[in-house]
Amino acid sequence: MDHEQHLGLLKKVAVGDRAAFQKLYEATSAQLYAVSLKIMQNRDLAEDALQEAFIRIWHNAQEYTPAKGKVLTWMISIVRYRCFDALRFNKVRQGNGLEQEEVLTSDDFVELTEIEKKQLDFCMDELESKQKQAIHLAFFGGLTHQEVSAHINSPLGSSKSLIRRGMQSLRRCLGL
Amino acid sequence: MNYLQQETKHALAAEFVLGTLHGSARARFRQLMVEHSELADTVNQWESYFNDMALHLNPIVPDDSVWEKIQARLDNAKIKSADDNVVSLPQKTNNFWKGLSVLATAAVVILAVLLVKPIQQPVEDSIQFTVVTDEQNTPLWLIEIFTQKIEAQATKNVLAKANNDYELWMVPKDGSAPISLGLLAQTGKTSLPKNAIFEQIDIAALAVSLEPVGGSPNGSPTEVLYIAELAIL
Structure with missing residues (x-):
């Protein structure tokens, strides 16, 4: 539909x-x-x-x-x-x-190549892998800055700047 | 901070959508969205981009019981609305998701009021209510809407301001300017006449602003401090 x-x-x-x-x-x-x-x-x-x-x-x-x-x-x-x-x-x-079996993994994502390439996909792909990971953790996990930093094993300040820099790059790429 | 500056606006909107803008900063940003429609527009823009990521998830059909529970809730609401002959409320303005914290807070405030006051026979039941809270969810005012009046009970948590007044506003859903409902007492109970427009428009929320003594000098809120959604009883 x-x-x-x-x-x-x-x-x-x-x-x-x-x-x-x-x-x-x-x-x-x-x-x-x-x-x-x-x-x-x-x-x-x-x-x-x-x-x-x-x-x-x-x-x-x-x-x-x-x-x-x-x-x-x-x-x-x-x-x-x-x-x-x-x-x-x-x-x-x-x-x-x-429950272990209830936890979803990254396998639940359809490969991006199977989907119509959208602008965001392109721009996300342009990000550094850590920036991308931090943004995904926040978006799908509802994680706070503190939780993101624990997850990716980085100090709080660097997780914040990772996300902020990632957002700035996205914004530039998306032409916002 | 100039929230409308391009860089700041996008940084805050993106983090709001992402979910990393938390606590008081998130609450403050919600207030700013009410005051500045361009912030809401920026949030919509980021939502459009980010939510496309969610379309990459494989669909998973939920259990049939989810739809059954939704239907049951809508049916119950219909019965409740039909039983309510005090006032005819437009069904579509009903706002069910009020959040457990607000209901819990309301219960605490109502209990507190009952405990410090002799119980009186209510002349009329309120038809809507909300609890105005601060960023830490501390209850400040219990607001009850009746057919003809609005009553506000201040809690002891309201910060006394000798050189200011608190003013109550209704925020129309259509994005038009907030409409004043009157000044809120900083202690005890306030009874305000209900503005006739209250029944005629869809209300997104009530807002409390900080004003010079006597209320807003120009008919618009000077500084919006708190926003509270209404729940229907």
Whole structure:
């Protein structure tokens, strides 16, 4: 299903059309669940976050504007921020142990060569590998600067500057 | 710091989207997004770029129970809304995700109020509420919305300002200018008349600003300190 079809459904959701909401769920939930699972790394918590995100999408469909990017992009933002909120509230990393088989790995990424080459892919590829790693850890792991620095075994200051320099390079490359 | 300077704007927006902008800095940035739409636009731009990365994940079909739970929650909300004949609320303005911390904070504030005051028979139940908190989630005011009035109960955490007033605003969802709801007392309870516009527009959040004594001199918030989303009871 493409952006125009998502948009058609979202417009109906904005006026309370439950059937359209179900179609939108069926069309997008697998992609959004993959995002949620990647961040939460626990099936129950990922399902809870997905559920909360869809409730929010139902109630806030009218807030979507084309300025927010494609419909799916907007929905991914909602899922990611819900996951980050849930991580903070539940303090997942301090508490719940994760089942080994539930943890996703980098193998869950489709090879970029199989996907239409997008500008961001190109620009990400231009980054130094440590910068790329730090940005991925923050984006998909919801990691703080401190956690990123622990993960890549660098002092806090250098992890911060890695991310900031990476962002500056991305920005220049993306022409922002 | 000039938040609108190109370099700063992009650095903060990108880190907001990435999730590395945390705590009080994140809360402050959210406030700035309300005040400056170009910051929100920059965030949208970064979201568009970064979220494309998420499309590289292989889709994973969630368990059927997720959709069943979503349906059940929407059905319950519908029943609750039909039962509520005090005021007819537009269903689409309902904001379910309020966050456990806000609800917990509300419970604490309500308990605190009940413990220090003799229980009175409520004349009317509030229909919406929020707790205004600072960056550390410390409760400052409990705001309750009734059909005709708005009541704000200040907690002891409100910083007393002899040379300033705190002013309450509603922030329209459509991005238009905040509308004043009146001044908030720094201690005790304030009762404010409910602006008729309150029911006529979709409200993104309430905001509290710091103003000279007597309130905003120009009809716009001088310095937005706190933002709080409303929850429907």
